Amino acid sequence: xxxxxxxxxxxxxxxxxxxxxxxxxxxxxxxxxxxxxxxxxxxxxxxxxxxxxxxxxxxxxxxxxxxxxxxxxxxxxxxxxxxxxxxxxxxxxxxxxxxxxxxxxxxxxxxxxxxxxxxxxxxxxxxxxxxxxxxxxxxxxxxxxxxxxxxxxxxxxxxxxxxxxxxxxxxxxxxxxxxxxxxxxxxxxxxxxxxxxxxxxxxxxxxxxxxxxxxxxxxxxxxxxxxxxxxxxxxxxxxxxxxxxxxxxxxxxxxxxxxxxxxxxxxxxxxxxxxxxxxxxxxxxxxxxxxxxxxxxxxxxxxxxxxxxxxxxxxxxxxxxxxxxxxxxxxxxxxxxxxxxxxxxxxxxxxxxxxxxxxxxxxxxxxxxxxxxxxxxxxxxxxxxxxxxxxxxxxxxxxxxxxxxxxxxxxxxxxxxxxxxxxxxxxxxxxxxxxxxxxxxxxxxxxxxxxxxxxxxxxxxxxxxxxxxxxxxxxxxxxxxxxxxxxxxxxxxxxxxxxxxx
Ligand code: 3UK
Numbered sequence: 127x128x129x130x131x132x133x134x135x136x137x138x139x140x141x142x143x144x145x146x147x148x149x150x151x152x153x154x155x156x157x158x159x160x161x162x163x164x165x166x167x168x169x170x171x172x173x174x175x176x177x178x179x180x181x182x183x184x185x186x187x188x189x190x191x192x193x194x195x196x197x198x199x200x201x202x203x204x205x206x207x208x209x210x211x212x213x214x215x216x217x218x219x220x221x222x223x224x225x226x227x228x229x230x231x232x233x234x235x236x237x238x239x240x241x242x243x244x245x246x247x248x249x250x251x252x253x254x255x256x257x258x259x260x261x262x263x264x265x266x267x268x269x270x271x272x273x274x275x276x277x278x279x280x281x282x283x284x285x286x287x288x289x290x291x292x293x294x295x296x297x298x299x300x301x302x303x304x305x306x307x308x309x310x311x312x313x314x315x316x317x318x319x320x321x322x323x324x325x326x327x328x329x330x331x332x333x334x335x336x337x338x339x340x341x342x343x344x345x346x347x348x349x350x351x352x353x354x355x356x357x358x359x360x361x362x363x364x365x366x367x368x369x370x371x372x373x374x375x376x377x378x379x380x381x382x383x384x385x386x387x388x389x390x391x392x393x394x395x396x397x398x399x400x401x402x403x404x405x406x407x408x409x410x411x412x413x414x415x416x417x418x419x420x421x422x423x424x425x426x427x428x429x430x431x432x433x434x435x436x437x438x439x440x441x442x443x444x445x446x447x448x449x450x451x452x453x454x455x456x457x458x459x460x461x462x463x464x465x466x467x468x469x470x471x472x473x474x475x476x477x478x479x480x481x482x483x484x485x486x487x488x489x490x491x492x493x494x495x496x497x498x499x500x501x502x503x504x505x506x507x508x509x510x511x512x513x514x515x516x517x518x519x520x521x522x523x524x525x526x527x528x529x530x531x532x533x534x535x536x537x538x539x540x541x542x543x544x545x546x547x548x549x550x551x552x553x554x555x556x557x558x559x560x561x562x563x564x565x566x567x568x569x570x571x572x573x574x575x576x577x578x579x580x581x582x583x584x585x586x587x588x589x590x591x592x593x594x595x596x597x598x599x600x601x602x603x604x605x606x607x608x609x610x611x612x613x614x615x616x617x618x619x620x621x622x623x624x625x626x627x628x
Contacts, residue, residue: 211281333381383618530559
């Protein structure tokens with residue numbers, strides 16, 4: 127992993143390095159109302175850093191819980207915390223008091239910066255007394271800024287000091303905190319965006335993932351800053367308002383999840399998307415049917431990429447002529463990947479096994495015994511079942527614990543979903559294994575219909591027949607349930623465990 131472009135000085139503050147990227151007069155961040163040039167963003171960050179070290183009296187290595195929807199102010203707070211030598215602990219806007227309390231306790235936070243509109247949930251969360259006493263709502267913070275000096279010397283941190291604790295979205299169990307160094311932040315800026323995305327100074331980045339999710343933190347803030355480009359940070363984007371915002375801001379690069387691209391494809395013709403050059407899909411598997419409908423609607427070839435909070439960002443991806451239908455791609459330069467069987471031995475092409483990844487970033491849980499489940503002999507086990515082909519392309523099959531075993535057959539739910547999504551009546555679907563006396567599990571599809579279709583037994587039978595026509599008949603969903611919407615996380619991931627208990 128000793129790529130020359132991934133060597134950084136031993137003394138490194140990543141935010142100091144990132145904020146040096148842009149021309150002072152170039153727009154760095156744009157929000158719903160405001161837009162700040164690089165010079166203005168730097169001043170804002172520096173003033174917030176002064177508040178953190180002055181009135182808030184925080185010391186190097188202290189941890190600051192951050193909370194707010196995507197906006198220039200939220201971005202400036204994250205950057206200021208890191209520039210001031212503190213550790214950022216960003217939290218997803220939709221988290222409730224119970225989850226926030228678990229995070230505040232686990233990370234032993236010393237202070238809180240929180241947007242005013244998320245105040246209630248924060249106040250009802252259990253938290254260390256010191257943090258409760260050292261909390262500023264954004265309006266209070268903003269009131270303190272004019273009195274602060276506009277220049278702050280970045281705290282002299284080491285390349286391997288922790289600067290970020292990012293919590294996993296945690297569909298099951300207590301959320302896990304993953305620790306990342308200043309160097310890791312630079313590494314992700316110099317891997318995927320350079321080799322796969324080929325970002326440029328003139329790019330305008332837009333998308334939905336929260337800055338509290340490393341997909342969003344990288345794609346919507348760190349990557350644009352690294353090349354001196356512009357980040358558009360908007361909250362509460364729906365497929366429709368995102369399309370509108372792409373048109374208005376003339377965005378060139380978009381980051382969002384597959385489900386959002388599916389809905390955008392259906393509406394794309396109503397907008398001028400001629401500025402768009404690259405669209406990145408991550409968070410969950412991109413079904414070929416979604417890739418195709420997006421291409422038909424926009425002429426763009428989707429860039430699929432798998433990332434993980436543990437590895438900070440995307441480590442397998444491909445773009446342009448390198449992309450292969452059905453494959454996530456190849457390891458991003460700097461990373462290595464292979465497929466292991468259940469005993470930890472590598473398997474060859476064409477065999478499904480556990481995805482293992484090694485590279486310049488990796489999993490470091492904050493005091494969690496699950497560390498040894500994720501890292502084995504230096505390989506990160508992401509919990510995904512993958513297959514590799516003879517040319518080294520990696521194909522997603524399912525989460526390892528989501529493989530359906532029915533009457534002795536191994537069935538990957540996403541393969542059945544991919545077929546169902548090609549039926550004109552199906553807008554969204556999730557396929558799970560449902561406990562069954564006779565077969566152990568049966569394949570069950572949860573289907574959201576497109577407008578104009580009625581949930582009838584006849585349609586269910588048609589869908590079953592449709593699947594049987596296209597893949598091995600034993601994979602067809604013996605049970606079909608119609609729903610109004612699928613349960614999803616804030617990061618766009620299907621919550622399969624909720625489908626299992628319905
Ligand atoms: C799944 C994918 C198939 C996969 C993330 C980009 O999703 C991110 O991080 P999380 O920690 O989840 C990791 C897990 O999500 N997944 C993500 N992308 C894909 N599965 N194809 C994909 N393209 O199960 C993985 O193990 O929430 C994504 C950048 C940063 C991230 N943190």
